[in-house]
Every structure is written in C-alpha cells, then in structure tokens.
Amino acid sequence: DAKTTQPNSMESNEEEPVHLPCNHSTISGTDYIHWYRQLPSQGPEYVIHGLTSNVNNRMASLAIAEDRKSSTLILHRATLRDAAVYYCILRRVSNFGNEKLTFGTGTRLTIIP
Amino acid sequence: GAVVSQHPSRVICKSGTSVKIECRSLDFQATTMFWYRQFPKQSLMLMATSNEGSKATYEQGVEKDKFLINHASLTLSTLTVTSAHPEDSSFYICSARGGTGQYFGPGTRLTVT
Numbered sequence: 256d257a258k259t260t261q262p263n264s265m266e267s268n269e270e271e272p273v274h275l276p277c278n279h280s281t282i283s284g285t286d287y288i289h290w291y292r293q294l295p296s297q298g299p300e301y302v303i304h305g306l307t308s309n310v311n312n313r314m315a316s317l318a319i320a321e322d323r324k325s326s327t328l329i330l331h332r333a334t335l336r337d338a339a340v341y342y343c344i345l346r347r348v349s350n351f352g353n354e355k356l357t358f359g360t361g362t363r364l365t366i367i368p
Numbered sequence: 369g370a371v372v373s374q375h376p377s378r379v380i381c382k383s384g385t386s387v388k389i390e391c392r393s394l395d396f397q398a399t400t401m402f403w404y405r406q407f408p409k410q411s412l413m414l415m416a417t418s419n420e421g422s423k424a425t426y427e428q429g430v431e432k433d434k435f436l437i438n439h440a441s442l443t444l445s446t447l448t449v450t451s452a453h454p455e456d457s458s459f460y461i462c463s464a465r466g467g468t469g470q471y472f473g474p475g476t477r478l479t480v481t
Contacts, residue, residue: 289469298372298461298472299412342411346469353425354400356463356470358412 259343264363267333275328275362277343282323287346289356290317290328292339299342302328338366371395372464374473381452381480388448389476391462397442398464403435406459406475418445452480 260278267273279288287306291299303310303317305326310317316329330337340361348354371394381387391401399420404412416426416437424437436448445464449456457480463470 291472296459296475296477298374298463298475301370301469301471304469353417354465355414355417356402357414358404360411 258357259345259359261341261343261359261362263360264365266365266367267330268367269335270332273330273333273337273364275330275341275343275364276325277327278325279343279345280324282345283347285348288317288319288323288326289344289346290315291342291344292337293342293361294339300339302341304346333364333366335366335368338364340364370466370471372462372471372473374460374462374476376476377474378477379479381478383453383480384451386448386450387452387478388446389460389462389478391445391447391464391473393443393464393466393471396464396466398445398466399442400465401439401445402463402465402470403437403445403447404461404463406461412461415447449478452478454480456480 287304289304290302293299303315305317318327340363342358342361344356373392375390401418403415405415406412414427415430416424418424418437418439420439420442426432439445459475461475463472
C-alpha cells in the first residue's frame with residue numbers, strides 16, 4: 256500500500272494561512288498526490304491533487320517537493336469552516352488498471368476564532 | 369458537478385436482517401465505484417472496488433458473501449449487508465471514479481441492534 260505520514264493534529268488561528276505537511280517517501284513515479292478533507296459524519300470532500308508541479312485551485316494550494324517525497328497543503332486564509340480532518344493520499348493505479356486510495360489517519364485541523 | 373448520493377443516510381436494523389445501501393453518481397457516469405467503511409474515530413478502510421457489469425473486487429479480510437455488491441449501471445452501485453450483526457455497525461461511504469479522482473458520497477450510518 257502507498258503509505259503517507261501526517262501529524263495527528265494541528266491548530267491555526269482564523270484568517271491566517273495553514274500549512275499541512277505530508278510525507279510519502281515510498282511514492283512511485285506514477286502516484287498522484289491527493290488531498291481530501293472530512294467533516295464529522297460526512298463523506299470526504301476533494302480538495303486538490305497533483306503529480307509533480309505545484310497546483311492552485313479555489314480551495315487551496317499544493318506544494319510538492321522536488322523529490323516528491325513530501326508535500327504541503329496550503330490554506331491561504333483559514334476560516335472556521337475549514338476545521339476538518341485532512342487526508343493526504345497517494346492514488347496508485349495497478350498494472351491491471353485498478354486504482355486504490357489508501358487513507359491514513361489524517362490531520363485534525365482546529366481553527367481558533 | 370461530480371455529485372454522489374447515498375441512500376439511506378441512516379438505517380437501524382435488527383440483528384440477522386439484511387440492509388441495502390445505494391450509491392448513485394448524479395451528474396456523471398462511473399464505470400468504477402468504491403465502498404469504504406469507517407468506524408468511530410478511525411480512518412476510511414476500502415472494502416471493495418465495483419466495476420460496472422462485472423464482479424466486485426474485495427479487499428483482504430472483507431467477506432464477499434456478507435457484503436454483496438452490485439454495479440448494474442453506470443450510475444448505480446449497491447451494497448447489501450447480509451445477516452447483519454452489531455459489529456457491522458459503522459459508517460459506510462461510497463465513492464465514484466470521475467476524472468482523475470474519486471468523488472465521495474455523504475455516507476450511510478448503519479446501526480445494528
């Protein structure tokens with residue numbers, strides 16, 4: 256399985272940037288890096304994904320290390336609605352074309368008003 | 369776009385009965401859908417991968433005769449928990465393959481009494 260390592264929890268003040276780190280030292284060349292977040296009693300919500308280059312969308316930015324063994328999800332201005340568990344996941348596709356997302360324990364982000 | 373629904377959102381059943389959970393992709397076609405299970409304060413665990421028109425692929429340790437999966441159309445997959453027991457009580461989440469990622473449903477809370 257494609258393993259990722261994230262801090263169990265982080266706190267940030269409202270309206271400040273948040274940097275959520277993720278280590279994925281066993282990443283292979285074809286693995287995509289995906290980030291999802293999950294609110295209590297809800298399904299995960301897609302945040303962003305990338306392969307090699309940094310990515311930006313309306314929700315967040317994704318900074319990928321040059322060796323791809325780590326990445327950082329950046330929320331530019333955290334709001335209370337960003338409080339959730341954030342999962343960093345490697346999307347791996349097998350030789351047979353089957354894909355798999357392996358969820359780790361994620362980072363529980365708390366936003367302080 | 370890329371909305372996935374699940375029905376029901378909550379279900380309570382008696383031990384020994386069967387329960388069917390539906391997963392629908394509302395605005396896109398999904399040849400592949402996935403079923404996950406999440407116990408309280410734990411991460412999502414992939415149970416099985418469902419491909420339209422063919423048999424599901426189950427993860428190690430998941431009983432295929434207990435968790436019946438049918439993917440009869442490009443927009444619908446069903447999970448039937450047969451002869452449910454209290455230890456099957458969990459949050460069941462489906463996802464559908466779209467683009468380069470997976471889009472998750474809101475989840476179904478199953479309680480077996």
